[in-house]
Amino acid sequence: MAAHAVDPTLETFENDIWWITLIKLVGVFALLLILTLFTIVYERKVVARMAVRPGPNQVGGRFGALQSLADGLKLPFKEEIIPKTADKVVYFIAPVISATTAFTAFAVMPLGGMVNMFGHQTALQLTDVPVSVLVLLACSSMSVYGVVLAGWASGSTYPLLGGLRSSAQMISYEVAMGLSIVAVFMTAGTMSTSQIVAAQASGEPVNIFGVDLTAPGWYAVLLLPSFIIYMIAAVGETNRAPFDLPEAESELVGGFHTEYSSFKFALFFLAEYINMITVSAFCTTLFLGGWRAPWPITAVWEGANAGYWGLLWWFMKVLILLFGFIWLRATLPRLRYDQFMRFGWKVLIPANLIWILFLAYFKVARSGELTDEIRWISTGVIALVVLAVFWFWPTKKKAAPVSLEEELAARPPGSFPVPPIDLQIPPSPRARRAVAERAPATVGGDSESKEV
Template sequence: MTYLAQSPTLQDFGNEVWWLVLVKVVGVFAMLLLLTLFTINYERKVVARMAQRPGPNQVGPNGWLQSLTDGLKLPFKEEIIPKTADKVVYFLAPVISAVCAFTAFSVIPFGPTVSIFGERTPLQLTDTPVSVLLVLACSGMGIYGVVLAGWASGSTYPLLGALRSSAQMISYEVAMGLSFVAVFMTAGTMSTSEIVRAQENGNPVTFFDMEFTAPGWYCVLLLPSFIIYAISAVGETNRAPFDLPEAESELVGGFHTEYSSFKFAMFYLAEYINMITVSAVCTTLFLGGWRAPWPISFWAGANSGWWPMLWFLGKVLILLFGFIWLRATLPRLRYDQFMRFGWKVLIPVNLVWILALAGIKTIQNQTTASGTRYTIIGGLILAVLLITLLWPTRTAPPVPTLDQQIARRPKGSFPVPPLDLQVPPSPRARRAVAERQPAMASTTSGATATDGAGPASSDEKEV
C-alpha cells in the first residue's frame, strides 16, 4: 500500500472497480456505527466529569463497552405497538430517519487520493457538483421520519412532539442552508472535495488597494456564517439545550414516545449519526476538511496518506465535545423564544451578511477608484451602525404576581387548560372497527334473546 499526496477532484469519482466501492460503503457504514458507540460513551463520560460523578466504568476497560452492551440489549427488549398506530407508517418512520442519516455521510471527504492494492481511489465514497445540496436534501427528508412517527403513533404527545420537531428543524434548516451560501460564493463550487481544495492555501484578498492573503479556513474568513451554522446545527439535531421536541417535563419523550425495542434504537442511532454528520459537514466547509491544522501543517507528509483521516476525526471529535459541553452547561430554552430567535435573528443576520459579502466581492472584482471604494465601504459601515443604534427595543411588560394572575382568571377556569387535542384514528383502525361492529351486533342480539328467555336465577341476581 503506497501513499499519494494528491487532492481528489470530481474526475476521480465514478471510475473505481466494484469491489473497491463495496469496501468503501462497508467502511463508511462501520465507521458510523463505531463513532456512534464511541460518542454515546464519550458523552456519558464528559457529562459525568463535568458533574463531578463517576461515569460508566463497569462494562469493559474503564466502561468503554457500556454503549455496545446497550446497543445489543435494545433489539431484545419487548416491543410494544399501540393499537391505534398505523402499522406500516409506524414501521417506516424510524427507517426513513436512519437511512437519511447514513446517506448524508456519503459525500464527506476523509482524506486525499491514496493507492489501495494498486488501485488509486480518494478517501471519499462519492462526490457530485452539488454535494452540499445532497446533505441538505437528506436533512430535509429526515424530517419526514419525525413527522410520520408522531402521526402514526396514534397518540397525543407524540403528535405534539412531531409538530414541534418539524417546525424547529425546518426553521433552523433555513438558517443552516443560508450559511452555506457564503461558502459557495467564496469557493465557487458546491462540491465537498473542491471546497476542501479551496481551503488548501490562503485566499488572495484586495482591500483598500492592499493585497494580502486571508486565512485558508473559512471559519476565520467567513466567521458570521460559521457561528450561525454552529447554532443552527444544534437546533437542527434537536440536541440540548434545544431539545424542545423531546422535553421530558412537557411531552414525555416527544415524537418517539410510543417507540420501543429496535425501532427506538434506530431513532437513537439517527440522532447521534446526525450529530456526527453536521460535525463532519462543519469540518469540511469551515475547518479545512481533512487538512492538518497549524502547526502540524509544516510537516511535509501531514496531508498525505492516511494521516489526514486522523486530523479529520480529531476535528469532528472536538465539535462533538462542543455538543456535549452545551448539554452539560446551558438550560433548556422556552420553545417560543427559540423559534423567535431562529426566524427573527439568525435568518435576517444571515441575509444581511450574504448581501454584504456579495457587495465586497463585487467591489473587489471591479476596477473602481480608491475614493469610490472608500465611500461605498464607509457607507455600508455607517448604515449598519445606524440600523443597530436606531433599531427599536421592546421592553418586556412587568410580570404579574400570583395574586394578580388569580384575580384576572375568570371564575370556573382551570390553571392549565385541559388537553383536548384528539388524534384522528388511522384508516386501518377505522376499517377494523367497521369490521368488528357487525360481529358485535350479532353477539349482542343473541345475548339479549337468551337473557329474555326466562327469569334470572338467584346467582345471577347476586352478581
C-alpha cells in the same frame, strides 16, 4: 502546505473500480456504527466528569468502553409494544427513513485525500458530485419526514405534538444552516465537498521571526459569522440540548418517539447520533479545512496530509466538535419554545442575509469592477444605514413594578384573585391579611367588608 498531498477530482470517483467502491461503502457503514458506539460512551463519560461522578464503569473495564455496545445488543431483544391506534405501515417506515437518510448523508463526505488501496489510487471518500452539498441538505430535509410521520403514526397526542414541534424546529434551523453555507459557495466557487476542502488548502504567507510560513485558509476564520451561525443551527437541527424541545420530558414525555420501543427506538437513537456526527463532519469539511492537518503542523511537516494521515486529522476535528455538543448539554438549560423559534427566524436568518449581502459587496468591490468613487460612496451609505438601524432600533421598555398593595387596590369590586404569572410565589394568608388591613378590598362581598 504539504507537497505530497494529492487532492481528488470529480473524475477520480468515476474511475474507481467497483470492488474498491464496495470496500469504501462497507467501510463508511462500519465507521458510522463504531463512531456511534464511541460517541455514546464519550458523551456519558464527559457529562459524568463534569458532574463529578464516575459514569459507565461496569461493562468493558472500569472505563465502561463496551456499555453502548451492550445497550445496542439489548434493545432489539426488548418487548415491542405497538399502540392499537397506530398506523402499522407508517409506524414501521418512519424510523427506517430517519436511519437511512442519516447513513446516506455520509456518502459525499471527504475523510481524506488520495491513498493507495490494494495497489489502486483512490480517495478516502465514497463519491462526489458537483452538487454534493445539496445532497447533504436534501438528506437533512428528508429526515424531517421520519420525525413527523413517527409522531402522526403513533396515534397518540404527545407524539403528534412532539413530531410537529420537531419538524417545525428542524425546518426553521435548516434555513439558517443553508444560508450559512451560501457564503462558502461564494468564496470557494463550487458545491463539491472535495473541492471545498481543496479551496481551503491555500492561505496567505506569513513572516514570523524571519521565517515564511503559510497561514491556513480555513473558512472558519475567513467567514466567521457563517461559522458561528452554522454551529448554532446545527445544534437546533439535531434536536440537542439546549434545543431538545421536541423531547421535553416535562411537556411531551419523550417527544415523537414516545410510543416506540425495541429495535425501532434503537433506529431513532442511532439516527440522532449519526446526525451529530454528520453535522460535525460537514462543519469540518466546510469551515475547518476538512481532512487537512492544522496550520502549525503543515508548516513544519510537509507530509502531514499525505496518505492515511488525513483520516487522523479528520477524526480529531470531528471529536472536538462532538465535545462541543456534549459540553452544551452539560452546561445550558433548555430554552422555551417560543424563544427558540423567535431566535431562529428573527435573529439568525436576518443576520445571515445581511452577512451574505455584505460578503457579496466585498467580493464585487475587490474584483475591480467598481471605481474608487463608487466604492467610497457605497461604503459610506452602508455605514450610515447600519448606524441608523442601531440608533432607531425599537426597544421594549420594562413596565414599572407594581406592589401588592397597588394590585389589591386596582382589583374591581366583586372580583376574585388572579393566579400568579411567571411562577411567582403568592403571598401567604398571613401576609394577605396584613395587606388587607392596610388596603381593604372586596372579594365577592359588599364595599364595607375588609376580608380578603
